[in-house]
Amino acid sequence: MSGFSQSSVSSQNSRGTKRKWVPEEDVALVSYMVNLHNVGTFNADTRFNASYLNELERMLEKVLPHSMLKAKPDLESRIRTLERDWAIVYDILNGKDNSDFGSNKHR
Template structure:
């Protein structure tokens, strides 16, 4: 699907050059975001509050000390990408206007009409 990207995507660092996210960083980022959500300190009704990026940066520094991931632009960029991609998947699998895609609950996989 055009515009759809993987979790391991490039984001810009402070020098404006692109960096490639590696699977280890993906796993650490998701684990830290889940921890932040579960603790509740940075969670609000509409999503994480403003200071969560700085806390994520601190947490990731512990798990990945040599990755040098910064709140801005690295974390901000990848989270924006995650939001966009999750919206694409949600729309693709939703019951309304799903463009021929769907979710098979029994087989636990995405299904598509033959024309897709």
């Protein structure tokens, strides 16, 4: 696939085309979300305000110019996926519905 970035690869599903994210994009997305949170400009109560997705799109365009990430649906969808995945890991590590799975200091 010379000439194409991995991020341009997609698969077909029942809802249309689903974008495949590469680790470089995830790292940049999470890093910029942390930066936005720390700056505080886009914070609203315990979440980001409505315009943060557009700012993320602009920030990511600078470091990943050929990824063509759009606030909606790309960033919005990926953030939902990351939140869901993190919630699963958080619940496992904190004892919620973990079937006695967890860390043991003595093992």
